[in-house]
Amino acid sequence: MNNKFEKLLIRFITEDKENVYRLAFSYVKNAENALDIVQDSIHKALSSSEALKSEGSIKSWFYRIVVNTSIDFLRKQKRIQLVDDKTLELHSTTGEDVYHDMDLEKALEELPPNFRTVIVLRYFEDLKIEEIAEVMDENINTVKTRLYQGLRKLRVKMSKEILEGVK
Template sequence: MKKKDVNELFVTCMNDHKEDFYRLAFSYVKNQEDALDIVQESIKKALLSIDTIQKSGSIKSWFYKIVVRTSIDFLRKQKKITLVDDQMIDFLSQGKVDAYHDIDLYNTLDELPTQYKTVIILRFFEDLKLEEIAEIMDENINTVKSRLYRGLKLLRIIIAEGELV
């Protein structure tokens, strides 16, 4: 493919799916600014390696892979530090009524190993097909299926244990 064509396809993909990429990054870091930083860093990485794209149809999956890896790298770097942003402090100090939508699910997802969490997020939150997830994660489709199955099973076990307490 010509470099000009690849660049145009990349820009089109970014415009068409920017919310999806942001949502994916946010699902890892749970912070608006960090999610935007991850997407920005992912775009930078993509532009530096855009020459590696072989097929035009794989741009979206290719960029999803970059966002996932950048998110995981970010979490590894930030693992030692847990900061609370100003919005959270303001919210907590106002004493508003708590609105927890599926909080158990999100907390349990955070407890899962990264390999399971990634597959579940891409499958159910990003609504990607198993083949696309396999391409994003550079894994065999059977590996993705087994990680999805094991991740869901682990999710059920953790949630069930929490209900017993």
């Protein structure tokens, strides 16, 4: 690895560690798993630094690694079912969810990964459309379309939940 890129990468990760952690956490919703994803992402970035084309694209390059690592982690977790459904029902609480702010988080989780990723990167990580396109390795127009479609799906989902809550 080029020593200059290694120092630049280490400086970036050190300065932006909260945002990187928050991005990983937005996928897995678990502190330990998010830390594991960040650690794996750092390892992948250090071992594949030759893929970094320029110093200016380090943020989007590293964010892409974090997003892909998070998605890979979630795919692996879907294959593992630690508890059967009956056991889960027995141990779960039966009361209604009293936290109304959780509706947005729940609705976001129900979106397909491509839509959720665009929305999280745009509104929670405050990336520009061009940066999101770079992170996702997609065309800018594709990112815009996914953003608007994702927001529309989110709006529909949220309004349905509000209407169901009124009944």
